[in-house]
Amino acid sequence: MTEIDLDVPSLMSVEYPLRVLNTEKAIELIGGETVLKQCFIDPDLRLQLQLRNDPLSHPIRSSVQNNKKNVLLKFRIPKRILDGNNGDIRKSIKQCEIEEIDYTVKTCGLLSKNFKFREMSDFQQLKRNSDFNNKFNESIRIGDFNKICQFSNEIGGNIEKIQEFNNNDIDLPSLVRFARLDLPYNYKYFGNLLIDEDGKFVNNAVKLYGIQINYNEKPPLNYDERLQPELEKMKFEMEEIKNSGIDKSLIEESTPYHFLKCLEIVRKLFEMKPVWIRRHIHWLLPKNLRNQLRFTLPYVSYTVSKGPFRHSFIKFGYDPSKNKEAYKYQIEAFRGNSKSNHDEEIEKIIANNNTNDNITTDEFGNDNIYMIPPTLYEYIEEFSDTNSDINKLGIGKIPKQLFFDGKNPCNSLSFQLGDILDDDVKKLIKNCTINDKCNIDNGWIDLKSMAKIRSVMKYKLTCVREGIVVNDEKVLEIMSRSEKRLRSIEDGGIKKEEEGEEDGDNDNDSNNREGDEEEGDEDGNDNNREDGEEVDMDMDNEGRDFGDEHSGEEMDILERLRLFNPKGKDVLKEIKQIIVQDNII
Secondary structure (H helix, E strand, O other), X not given: OOOOOXXXXXXXXXXXXXXXXXXXXXHHHOOHHXXXXXXXXXXXXXXXXXXXXXXXXXXXXXXEEEEEEEEEEEEEOOHHHXXXXXXXXXXXXXXXXXXXXXXXXXXXXXXXXXXXXXXXXXXXXXXXXXXXXXXXXXXXXXXXXXXXXXXXXXXHHOHHHHXXXXXXXXXXXXXXXXXXXOXXXXXXXXXXXXXXXXXXXXXXXXXXXXXXXXXXXXXXXOOOHHHHHHHHHXXXXXXXXXXXXXXXXXXXXXXXXXXXXXXXXXXXXXXXXXXXXXXXXXXXXXXXXXXXXXXXXHHOEEEEOOOOOOXXXXXXXXXXXXXXXXXXXXXXXXXXXXXXXXXXXXHHHHHHHOOHHHOOOOOOOOOOOEEOOHHHHHHHHHHHOXXXXXXXXXXXXXXXXXXXXXXXXXXXXXXXXXXXXXXHHHHHHHOOOEEEEEEOOOEEEOHHHHHHHHHHHHHHHHHHHHOOOOOHHHHHHHHOOOOOOOHHXXXXXXXXXXXXXXXXXXXXXXXXXXXXXXXXXXXXXXXOOOOOOOOOOOEOOOOOEOOOOOOOOOOOHHHXXXXXXXXXXXXXHHHHHHHOOOOOO
16 A cells, blocks of 8 residues: 655645635635634634625534544546546546556645534524615724714714604614524434435344244254355455555454454354353453444354243353253343443443452452453463463453342342352352253252242342341241242242243344444343332242232231241231232232
């Protein structure tokens, strides 16, 4: 590529809203050369376009765009080539390159400012035929003392006539402004971007075509074939950019590079672990690649609409319901028990807590802020090895706020069992029974242990949310509940997820690659519930469903209290929890 000398003067440009035939007149209408020179000195100065040579005309004020990367180039191209391409410079240069025709490029300057006239003009009033206005301009506006005296004497001699009311228009100078605002309001009108000039529908959005299956369906082995053209397009554009010979730093800022690099990292992550929460992948990616995650996930993973893996993305060809080791990838979600912040808010929290003086690291390389998920501990050595693929790809760590430790507030609503940090829950998982068959309600873990896990997590999340100290006796009582206390759960008491509660994180919609929108809850949680509404509202805090074994006719209020808390503790609190159920009275 030809090198260009940028040791050139700094210039400014004016985006003129009229067709310029006379350059001198165009400069005069925006204030003249003197005003243009002042714009270089005063950064707050704005140009004013005076459409009429009338001091009472209301000008259009400009906006200014400051930049440092725009360069003004002068091309010298043979006229026959330029005429043959209808004045299109790009096509003309391309033809010269192909046919090896000489052309020259010269740098004229760097455009540091660009003035644009995009505001609406204020209302105007013509006073050409106004006798009073003409005399006012010829005397007071010009500053001619003799004419000012003459104009004053004329008004004083005719004051009685002037003050007569004849129900005619009052002959006065134009108002300084008509609009109520200092500047006329800019409506920022844009045409319908999805409709072309011929009225035809145009949609350039990238289709995601994510695959979602029902529980117990055979997992797909590969991505939807309709995604292949988009992948080929990104590869082709990447090759063109590389062959153009531009600088490597510019290549790494391109959209095709970001897409293909993100796809490479996501594939590596699914090789390391077959089931992921999307938000964890988001934080493991380099920051400049995160906006491409939603476009790359459909190439690597699928989702399940129901069951213990509902809020996660699963590697193609892997069926967690057929592999007992997948119990650690099961998802437990607790809607309403914590606040799920956006990633920008978490970054602010991390920035406030990121004090180098207090950062400590444990044996797994985790510090006070970021950590490696326990389900990736087998790759600890690779995370610490600077020459490993993990570090070469730029894979990072995940904020601790996204994990459940039973002590600190969580910025997530969904948790994988294998990544839970709370000692009590880890003890329950370690001592649980792994079933021979995966169940849609409790996955691979036996129903009694799953009920205890949910109860402990729900209790601790509530304590953290409300600022209450966790009662160790209460936790111990939940963990040691007998099988008799949990028999209603074994009879099918755990409420299944309602039909229609689709995972809001599947990315099956159409979205533009540029300007990635905010996607709501990264964890894929159902946003249709009200804040504070908790999961399993038909169950007590032991996981029992009131409608499975004991009906309202069979149990009186004392029996209900006995089932809730046989030790008689916190009776009033338990009554409050009972009242919200449907079948109490």
